[in-house]
Amino acid sequence: MNHPIFLPFYLGFLAWLCLFSVKAEDPYKFFTMEVTYGQINPLGVPQRGILINGRFPGPTIDCVTNDNVIVNVINKLDEPFLITCYTFVFLFFFVSWDQDSNGIKQRKTSWQDGVLGTNCPIPPNSNWTYQMQMKDQIGSFSYFPSTLMHRAAGGYGGINIYARAVIFVPYLKPVEQFTLLVSDWWKSDHKVLQQTLDSGKPLPMADALLINGHPSLKSFTVLGGQLYMFRVSNVALTTSINFRIQGHTMTLVETEGSHTLQETYESLDLHVGQSASFLVRMSASPKDYFIVASTRFTKPILTATSILHYDGSNTKASLPLPTAPTYHIHWSMKQARTIRWNLTANAARPNPQGSYHYGTIPVTRTIVLANSEENINGKLRYAVNQVSYVNPETPLKIADFYNISGVFKLNSTKDTPHSIPATLGTSVLGFTLHDYVEIIFQNNENTTQSWHLDGSDFWPVGFGSGQWDTTKRRRFYNLNDATTRHTVQVYPKSWSAILVSLDNKGMWNLRSAIWPRQYLGQQLYIKVWNDEQSYRTEYGIPDNALRCGQAPLK
Incomplete structure (x- = not known):
């Protein structure tokens, strides 16, 4: 029996089914560097700099979550070269997805991590293509060279990742967005600075601070009454900074891919490797105002300025500059505790940021990492738990994949500091996939430290003075609304604690973001592993992977 009245419904249902059964591929964006x-x-x-497409700083990469981004890097330097970045979901990877009780979790690989422990560098006069997909991150980030001391010559730029149209962001849309990269700078050539470190001497204090490659006078034009976003990244080699805008307050809305509670600040400290996004309402009298970045905890204090120019104004910015915060560490530590996660906001996916209850997960392992300045074989080195890292000729990831012996020994570095002489070594700590780890960064030195972890975001749950201990410190942890980050500061003679879910299989760099310390050994790698051979946990070696050291030819 025919039922022609149901035919339109039936055909409509088939059309709906076809629409949702076909998975449209996400957009592709292509860049050449x-x-x-x-x-x-x-x-x-005049001095020698490293340019990206003829520019210093390099061009900003603007993209949207889920974009497939292909970057062809052409190395025309006289040395091998790699680019890496400050993001919590590390920039260079292939991705797949898995579903668990906490929602969708991302699986990434470290094959294109952009550091020497996982990648062979790009030889001079050759090119290599990075492939990436911008998943689960909305915010302000940056890229930079990871080889030798190239970073002291430039080669850095911004990365801005925007939300897809279907994803709500918890703040008003600004009329325009400005990317500001703050860096320290030396008059000496980067190879001279490298020779200084190689000779066993410390790097001298920087000669200046720059905002987008200038110590002063670059102008940002705004309209009175309008709302603007300032995306600020600390891409310095050595120094924490304080950022502020004369005559204006700043509403913090994002740090390193996390939406924050929208606290208002007159100034904010950003430590090496950290980024933040501020909304600023142009509600002051129409004239010019100073935008200021100054170094923290240094003597002398270095300052860089730009100009906030109200359109149509002819009144120049006037001194004095807005006051910097006090030198005291306590002020900065107290401010750091005010930066909290917006638990009701969604991230790059509709899941609320607070749906992953990080504070209730049992810790499977506690690691205490102490940095130290050492003299090894008559030269200055920096160490972690008394081991000063040395890059092997064969990247750790390749050595592990091909079972090449003698490159590294797993867990040769201890989980806690010991009173033993410092040695040179290739430190790799082994973890099981899905371990939930507490890492304590213990700083017994008089300088501010900054630590970065590749491949995973983490929750910085505690900052404190003196020595960390299990009985006293944990009760002060923020187990509710700490933001997810990829870089954490550690104040002088103090400790910082992070919690991290190691859901990301691979070989990942845990390093000092302060580049001279990284260069002279303050870093290690973590191997996150299980024996399952599946694309659900990690992809195999890419077809275009570079080979070096003892790696077999293709």
């Missing part, structure tokens, strides 16, 4: 030397003069004196 030609890396060259070029003459620059940020301090008024």
Whole structure:
């Protein structure tokens, strides 16, 4: 028996079924980065810089969550070269997805991590293509060279990742967005600075601070009464900074891919490797105002300025500059505790940020990592738990994949500090996939430290003075609304505690973000592993993987 009245319904249902059974591929964006030397003069004196597509700083990568981003890096330097970045979901990877009780979790691989422990560097006069997909991150980030001391010559730029149209962001849309990269700078050539470190001497204090490659006078034009976003990244080699805008307050809305509670600040400290996004309402009298970045905990204090220019105004910015915070560590530590997660906001997916209850998960292992300045074989080195890291000729990831012996020994570094002489070594700590780990960064030195973990975000749950201990410190942890980050500061003679879910199989770099310390050994790698051979946990070696050291030819 025919029922023609149901035919339109039936055909409509088939159309609906076809629409939702076909998975449309996410958009592709292609970038070329030609890396060259070029003459620059940020301090008024010509010197050699590293340019990306002829620019210093390099171009900003603007993309949207889920975008497939292909970056072809052409190395025209006279040395091998790699680019890496400050993001919590590390920039260079292939991805797959898995579903668990806490929602969708991302699986990433470290094959294209952009550091020497996982990648062979790009040889001179050759190119290599990074493939990535921008998953689960909405915010402000940056990229930079990870080889030798190239970073001291430039080669850095911003990465802005925007929400898809279907994803709500918990703040008003600004009329325009500005990317500000704050860096320290030396008059000396980067190879001279490298020779200084290689000779066993410390790096001298920077000569200046720059905002987007300039120590002063770059202008940002705004309209009175309108709302603007300032995306600020600390891409310095050595120094924490304080950022502020004369005559204006700043509402913090995001740090390193996490939406924050929208606290208002007159100034905010950003430590090496950290980024933040601020909303600023142009509600002051129409004239010019100073945008200021200054170094923290240094003597002397270095300052860089730009100009916030109200459109139509002819009144120049006037001194004095907005006051910097006090030198005291307690002020900065107290401010750090005010940066909290917006638990009701969604992230790059509709899941609320607070749906992953990080504070209720049992810790499977506690690691205490103490940094130290050492003298090894008559030269300055920096160590973690008395081991100063040395890069092997064969990247750790390749050595592990091909079972090449003698490159590293798993767990040769201890989980806690010991009173033993410092040695050179290739430190790799082994973890089981899905371990939930507490890491304590113990700083017994008089300088501010900054630590970065590749491949995973983490929750910085505690900051405190003196020595960390299990009986006293944990009761002060923030187990409710700490933001997820990829970089955490550790104040002088103090400790910082993070919790991290090691859901990301691979070989990942845990390093000092303060580059001279990283260069001279303050880093290690963590191997996150299980014996399951499945694309659900990790992809195999990419077809275009570079080979070096003892790696077999293709």
